[in-house]
Amino acid sequence: MPTLYWLQHGGCGGDTMSFLNVESPDLPDLLDDLGIRVLWHPSLTDTAPGERQALEDRILADETPLDILVVEGSVVQGPDGTGLFDTHRGRPKRDFAAALARRARYVVAAGTCAAFGGFGVDDVMDATGLQFRREAPGGLLGEGFRSRAGWPVVNLAGCPCHPEVVSGTLTALVNGTPLELDSYQRPREWYGMMVHQGCSRNEYHEYRVEEEEFGHKGCLFFHKGCHGPLVGGPCNVLLWNRRSSKTRAGVPCFGCTSPAFPQPFPFFQTRNIEGVPVDLPMGIDRAHYMAYKTMAAAAAPARLTHRRTKV
């Protein structure tokens, strides 16, 4: 029976709250179907504090096997490298996370904070991800870290991580289904697609019909800082809460699956050079893109430019 330990660090609990929303199967059925024994999860178990300490000691002594360690939230290293901004049993929680990781068959980072550091990467909180600090390999565990099954940390990026990505990853790990990881150790199954793909506003992008004012339907990429064509993620393929996505609703994608999230420059604005975005859709040539967009805008049908469409 595979065991799971879910550890929360410096975060908002949003990956857990989002995971509670998982569908088909929903959470009780998922645990049951996979036969997962939850050793500890702050919101899902009834382990008393004393029991929890005994359990942790048994895991660290290799008496209780740990199959899957899930970490949520950034690993806090401040102040001055001591880790005392975030403590567990009076000691830096990061040391506990590192010790658990070395006993786990698989280590999963749920959310961008645990994967890459996210909002905690600054010079005071001094947070890091498990195996990356933003784009730089290393993090808490070091570039060469491999869990007992020989895997690097599996990074389920997103702020929060999509619940189906968590359930899909757990399913694959329990069933031994191979997961191909990208250069940031995110499973390509869910991050090998652009957030843009599946966005209901794709046709606006195609013909460069731009949203300049909120509520004025159009593509958010050219003025509103949308990262949909720039980052990988399943938001518009899986959809959120079964219904929609930020970009469909008119909220720009902020690129939260990227190790660079949050960006140091303003959200809601597209950095541009003479009207052409500085950051172009992944893998595209600037000169070709400019020629294509100029022609596309000229070819835009009136039903789009006059916003007669219902998306």
Added chain:
Amino acid sequence: MGGKRIHCDVPLNRVEGDLEVRVAVENDRVAEAWSRGTLFRGFERMLVDRAPMDSLVVTPRICGICSTTHLAAAARALDQVAGVTPPDNAIRMRNAALMAEQIQSDLRQSLLMFMVDFANSAYADHSLADEARRRYAPVGGQHHPPGARSVAAVRETKHILELVALVGGQWPHTSFMVPGGVVYKAEPRSLQQGRHIVKALRRWYEDQVLGCSLERWAAVRSVADLDAWLAESAAHRESDAGFLMRFGREAGLDRLGAGPGTFLSYGNLPLPAETAVAGRAGRFVPAGFARGADTGPFHEGHIAEHTAFSWYQGDPGGHHPWSGRTEPLMEDGGERYSWAKAPRYRGAPAETGPLAERILAGDGLFTDWVGRDGPNVLARQLARLTRPATLFGPLEAWLEETLAALTPDESTAQQAQRPIMSPASS
């Protein structure tokens, strides 16, 4: 006394494991207690030097169970800066998302994070212990199969969040509220779907959580009414609210947790200019401050955060958050023991949350109860579990009103009249 003094650290970690209460026990009584935040996150510092609109992305990340509430706070601050009032439909859409999130939060907190403890072996001698385990044992627990009500709570509560996704794209962590309104252009198909979603959860809430209609519950206006309601039918007694009362009274939860005896509400859910929903001073949830049942006005200028016992630099006296500083100061020994600042109103603590809201709204049941017995854990928890009963009506009304007010080309977004400059462009 000569009694033995024992220290015990009690983590409170069902959402966000960063609060711990250290208690000193002498002669089987808690002699002293320290409420300790065990994590420094520094959100106050994250917005410094960022563009004002970035607060719509950063602030929600404070909390994964109430991110929409933090978004609303950031959006209202920007409304104030820009000097704009959102149009009615945008107010309704903001409120709808806030209410959906709050209903989710109240139900998850009550069933998954509070009543789950009724299934704990610490209550093994309680006459309802077996039933409590069958109902509320946790979904991933080691000791018992998942409780039927815990499983139902997981299955049902997520659906109301679909409403947030329909208006804001996703839950948690959307940024759909912007200065002057929302980014969303209301579409009838989404509003209609939203209405169905609300009705479905309301049906489950009435049937299982209350065991009666919202109207029947609204007629409970005193402790005597509550007792009559409990006696009236098995459906009432078997509901989550009925079980909470029966279990809680035997466990003595109505004699625990007095708190400071003062209540504060900032007020919430601003009313649109045109609406059938009633409120006070422009809000559905009224603002106010109360000592016991003696209510009066609330002035936000009286809020201060103290750091005498928190690991922060600066003088120990309180500062309004407007002028507060967040400079961590880790020191060994000394009197500081927490990363949480101590919020105070006129220099003293005050209770916030559903019970405070009900008292300040003049609710009959909770005013009567607290007037008799003082604030207590059971009243506080019943106030939370039954807060959704106050929200379903206005939520349905605002969805209806939005639909009725839609014109073919109406946009609910209104740009700020004055531009908000970002540091990068100034």
